[in-house]
Amino acid sequence: MATAEVENREWYVASYAPTGVPNSDHLKLRTVTLSLRAECIPDHHVAFQILYVSIDPYMRTQLSGLDDGLSLPQIPLGQVIRALGIGKVVRSKDAKFSEGEILMSRFCPVSEFGVLPSNLLQKINPDDEVALPDYLSSLGMPGITAWVGIEKIGNAKEGSNVYISAAAGGVGIIAGQLAKVKGCRVVGSVGSDHKVKLLKEEYGYDEAFNYRIETDYDAALAKYFPNGIDVYFDNVGGKMLEAVLNHVNHGARIALCGMISEYNKVWTEREGVRNLLNIVGKEVVMKGFMVGSYYNHFEEFIKEMEVHLKEGKIKSKYKIYNGIESFLESLTSLFTSSNVGKVILQVTP
Amino acid sequence: MATAEVENREWYVASYAPTGVPNSDHLKLRTVTLSLRAECIPDHHVAFQILYVSIDPYMRTQLSGLDDGLSLPQIPLGQVIRALGIGKVVRSKDAKFSEGEILMSRFCPVSEFGVLPSNLLQKINPDDEVALPDYLSSLGMPGITAWVGIEKIGNAKEGSNVYISAAAGGVGIIAGQLAKVKGCRVVGSVGSDHKVKLLKEEYGYDEAFNYRIETDYDAALAKYFPNGIDVYFDNVGGKMLEAVLNHVNHGARIALCGMISEYNKVWTEREGVRNLLNIVGKEVVMKGFMVGSYYNHFEEFIKEMEVHLKEGKIKSKYKIYNGIESFLESLTSLFTSSNVGKVILQVTP
Numbered sequence: 001m002a003t004a005e006v007e008n009r010e011w012y013v014a015s016y017a018p019t020g021v022p023n024s025d026h027l028k029l030r031t032v033t034l035s036l037r038a039e040c041i042p043d044h045h046v047a048f049q050i051l052y053v054s055i056d057p058y059m060r061t062q063l064s065g066l067d068d069g070l071s072l073p074q075i076p077l078g079q080v081i082r083a084l085g086i087g088k089v090v091r092s093k094d095a096k097f098s099e100g101e102i103l104m105s106r107f108c109p110v111s112e113f114g115v116l117p118s119n120l121l122q123k124i125n126p127d128d129e130v131a132l133p134d135y136l137s138s139l140g141m142p143g144i145t146a147w148v149g150i151e152k153i154g155n156a157k158e159g160s161n162v163y164i165s166a167a168a169g170g171v172g173i174i175a176g177q178l179a180k181v182k183g184c185r186v187v188g189s190v191g192s193d194h195k196v197k198l199l200k201e202e203y204g205y206d207e208a209f210n211y212r213i214e215t216d217y218d219a220a221l222a223k224y225f226p227n228g229i230d231v232y233f234d235n236v237g238g239k240m241l242e243a244v245l246n247h248v249n250h251g252a253r254i255a256l257c258g259m260i261s262e263y264n265k266v267w268t269e270r271e272g273v274r275n276l277l278n279i280v281g282k283e284v285v286m287k288g289f290m291v292g293s294y295y296n297h298f299e300e301f302i303k304e305m306e307v308h309l310k311e312g313k314i315k316s317k318y319k320i321y322n323g324i325e326s327f328l329e330s331l332t333s334l335f336t337s338s339n340v341g342k343v344i345l346q347v348t349p
Numbered sequence: 350m351a352t353a354e355v356e357n358r359e360w361y362v363a364s365y366a367p368t369g370v371p372n373s374d375h376l377k378l379r380t381v382t383l384s385l386r387a388e389c390i391p392d393h394h395v396a397f398q399i400l401y402v403s404i405d406p407y408m409r410t411q412l413s414g415l416d417d418g419l420s421l422p423q424i425p426l427g428q429v430i431r432a433l434g435i436g437k438v439v440r441s442k443d444a445k446f447s448e449g450e451i452l453m454s455r456f457c458p459v460s461e462f463g464v465l466p467s468n469l470l471q472k473i474n475p476d477d478e479v480a481l482p483d484y485l486s487s488l489g490m491p492g493i494t495a496w497v498g499i500e501k502i503g504n505a506k507e508g509s510n511v512y513i514s515a516a517a518g519g520v521g522i523i524a525g526q527l528a529k530v531k532g533c534r535v536v537g538s539v540g541s542d543h544k545v546k547l548l549k550e551e552y553g554y555d556e557a558f559n560y561r562i563e564t565d566y567d568a569a570l571a572k573y574f575p576n577g578i579d580v581y582f583d584n585v586g587g588k589m590l591e592a593v594l595n596h597v598n599h600g601a602r603i604a605l606c607g608m609i610s611e612y613n614k615v616w617t618e619r620e621g622v623r624n625l626l627n628i629v630g631k632e633v634v635m636k637g638f639m640v641g642s643y644y645n646h647f648e649e650f651i652k653e654m655e656v657h658l659k660e661g662k663i664k665s666k667y668k669i670y671n672g673i674e675s676f677l678e679s680l681t682s683l684f685t686s687s688n689v690g691k692v693i694l695q696v697t698p
Contacts, residue, residue: 072630237625256629272621276586279637280605281421286635288628 008034009324010080010111016065020264021335026063027081027328034113041093047115048087048103054136055321055330055343056170057235059083060263081110081327084141086124086132088348094118102126104135112324112347129310137342138174138309138316144301145291146175146233149255150182152294153287154231158183161225163244165211166235166260168195169334170318170342173203175233177314180204184231187224189240191337198340203315212337217243228252236261238271245278256288264335317341322349357383358673359429359460365414369613370684375412376430376677383462390442396464397436397452403485404670404679404692405519406584406609408432415615430459430676433490435473435481437697443467451475453484461673461696478659486691487523487658487665493650494640495524495582498604499531501643502636503580507532510574512593514560515584515609517544518683519667519691522552524582526663529553533580536573538589540686547689552664561686566592577601585610587620594627605637613684666690671698 014028036047062075075081085108089101096118097103103121108114126132130139137143149171150156162179166172167188176199179186187207188199199205207224214220217240221229228249234241237259244254262270279286308314319339321330323346330345363377385396411424424430434457438450445467446452452470457463475481479488486492498520499505511528515521516537525548528535536556537548548554556573563569566589570578577598583590586608593603611619628635657663668688670679672695679694 241625242621256625258629259626262626267624267626270623270626272591272623273625274619274621275616276590276605276622277608277611277616277619279635280607281637281639283637283639283642285637286628288630288632288634290630290632293632 004037005033005035006113007031008111008113010109011324011327012080013063013075013077015077016063016074018064018066018266019269021332022060022063022328023332024328027331029325029327034115036091036113038091038093041091041115042117044094044118045115046089046094046097046103046118046121047091047113048089048121049113050085050087050108050111050347051102052086052133052136053108053110053327053345053347054084054141055327055334055345056083056141057258057260057263057334059331060334064266066266082107083110084108084136085110085114085347086135087114092118097121097123102132104140110324110327110345131316133318133320133342133344134309134316136344137170137318138314139302139305141291142170142342143174143305144294144298145171145257146178147301147305148289148291148294148297149233149257150175150178150231152297153255153289154179154233154253156182156184156231160184160230161227161249162186162231162233163221163225163229164188164233164235165240166190166258167199167205167208168340169235169260171257172233172235173199173317173341174314176205177203178308179231179233181308181313189220195337195340203317211240218246221247231255233257234259238262238273242271242273242275245273245275245284248278248282248284250282252282252284254284254286256286260335318344321345323347353386354382354384355462356380357460357462359458360673360676361429362412362424362426364426365412365423367413367415367615368618370681371409371412371677372681373677376680378674378676383464385440385462387440387442390440390464391466393443393467394464395438395443395446395452395467395470396440396462397438397470398462399434399436399457399460399696400451401435401482401485402457402459402676402694402696403433403490403519404676404683404694405432405490406607406612406683408680409612409683413615431456432459433457433485434459434463434696435484436463441467446470446472451481453489459673459676459694480665482667482669482691482693483658483665485693486519486667487663488651488654490640491519491691492523492654493643493647494520494606495527496650496654497638497640497643497646498582498606499524499527499580501646502604502638503528503582503602505531505533505580509533509579510576510598511535511580511582512570512574512578513537513582513584514589515539516548516554516557517689518584518609520606521582521584522548522666522690523663525554526552527657528580528582530657530662538569544686544689552666560589567595570596580604582606583608587611587622591620591622591624594622594624594633597627597631597633599631601631601633603633603635605635609684667693670694672696 548557587610
């Protein structure tokens with residue numbers, strides 16, 4: 001393992017992208033020299049080599065340079081991008097961490113190496129039954145996000161009619177499986193026929209449709225939800241949310257998890273939802289959530305999710321991009337319907 | 350009291366008004382002969398003279414001929430309009446009701462006399478401390494509507510920043526006073542300077558503004574809510590709701606009670622709300638409600654409201670229109686900001 005200086009490649013924000021999909025004008029890779037010598041690591045800090053980084057739609061919202069309605073701060077220009085990541089300790093100045101141990105952090109830089117104070121790190125002890133990327137998917141942030149939306153907010157029950165948009169995404173694919181475990185009827189929308197097939201054949205969805213083909217969302221929902229929608233797990237917002245509000249049942253719950261259809265626009269250009277009056281008449285509850293507010297439920301979640309994983313009732317699915325240089329490609333892939341499951345950047349093989 | 354036939358004037362739906370404010374092409378008065386002879390009143394039915402009828406914005410939504418997102422049915426063409434009303438028994442074929450007693454019904458026809466099965470009637474026993482119109486305002490539907498929005502959904506607490514739109518309306522004026530009782534800071538928007546003055550001087554609002562003058566709602570809310578909005582009691586929807594979503598605090602509650610700004614439009618013409626992403630980032634709860642679903646809380650509500658009324662902490666306010674012929678005028682007045690407080694039609698002096 002490197003013990004002296006390393007030439008550390010890292011991604012930083014060169015300029016903001018208020019609209020559109022960020023590109024190589026906005027996000028750039030640079031090489032910085034990082035010392036891993038013991039005397040250069042501050043007390044209670046840990047130096048680590050980065051193994052995996054979680055790539056998620058919310059990251060785009062920190063790159064607009066605008067206050068866009070999510071409470072995540074914009075990343076200052078010139079600064080490295082940070083995300084949920086997994087690393088391996090290479091040098092520790094904290095008694096709780098030893099060389100070679102595996103850790104996870106929500107402040108992991110998108111780079112090859114990182115140095116962080118130990119209170120921002122969490123040790124993980126992977127066993128044979130759980131692959132490392134599972135900590136970034138079914139047992140990680142996407143998993144608890146799916147769980148909060150389906151169980152805590154959606155209150156999905158046996159027989160509930162559950163609709164999930166971006167259903168083959170990192171969160172959606174787990175949300176659908178969780179709803180099936182609860183005995184719900186589950187329908188998902190996705191951006192390719194390949195994903196439609198996969199959701200139905202591999203992930204137990206009762207129905208799925210391609211929103212790029214069935215572009216009349218209202219007609220599609222009428223067809224797939226003859227008995228209306230009881231729970232909507234919304235990952236996309238905009239026109240799809242509007243269509244859903246025409247098909248909700250009385251007392252329906254809508255968990256607003258994210259709005260990927262809207263992230264690449266300034267808010268005044270976003271799709272307006274015109275039929276919120278349905279929320280009154282149908283007494284619908286619409287609740288937005290940021291998963292960070294539910295971390296106090298993490299143990300409860302892990303306990304339940306591990307059982308489902310071990311019983312084979314929930315399967316992880318991820319798309320791995322290889323090498324630090326692939327970060328931009330992995331991020332933009334989120335906006336092109338090209339992936340199935342959780343997108344993960346593997347920095348070090 | 351009339352004992353034989355009466356020439357009963359009643360309002361019926363002549364044609365639907367999909368958009369705009371209904372007028373005399375849509376709503377017409379006709380005279381029908383109604384027998385009040387005992388042999389003409391069916392068993393378990395009661396004939397009554399109508400004293401007061403409650404005039405409310407929701408009534409407009411039953412006159413469009415369209416499914417407009419509220420669960421109230423359209424009134425069939427040619428049929429009499431029904432609303433919450435108070436009457437006096439003139440002939441009873443039910444042992445529970447006697448001549449001269451006062452009753453209330455949600456199915457009261459907008460007419461001079463009515464005959465209804467006794468199970469649709471509720472006896473009221475007004476005492477000296479409570480005026481009859483109070484049963485249609487602070488102690489009636491507007492009162493419990495305000496109470497549900499402020500307490501059950503809004504969870505307004507000491508120090509909460511509470512915003513109420515259509516604040517001088519039948520519901521708003523009670524909602525604001527209730528929030529003041531709870532120790533909140535309360536701001537209301539209204540459609541005239543006269544109402545601004547009244548809310549601040551008579552009804553204890555901390556601030557109020559005229560949305561027809563301060564037409565940049567975003568700027569107005571920034572000014573009146575330097576510390577953001579914790580509870581929004583929404584009576585109007587549309588552009589105002591959108592502006593509110595730019596000023597909500599984390600965890601804010603939005604009680605969607607009605608959307609008077611949108612009732613006169615078909616849904617595709619309604620104002621789209623473009624910034625629902627704020628609901629995600631701020632973890633806002635938005636809940637629509639129909640007050641009928643909360644009637645099981647009626648006793649709890651009455652108990653609390655009577656205390657406030659007797660202690661003078663909440664004052665009723667109504668605008669009375671006189672005579673059955675004034676119904677159309679009273680209804681259209683709801684859409685012109687011309688009234689303060691609950692609009693009531695006094696059919697019989």
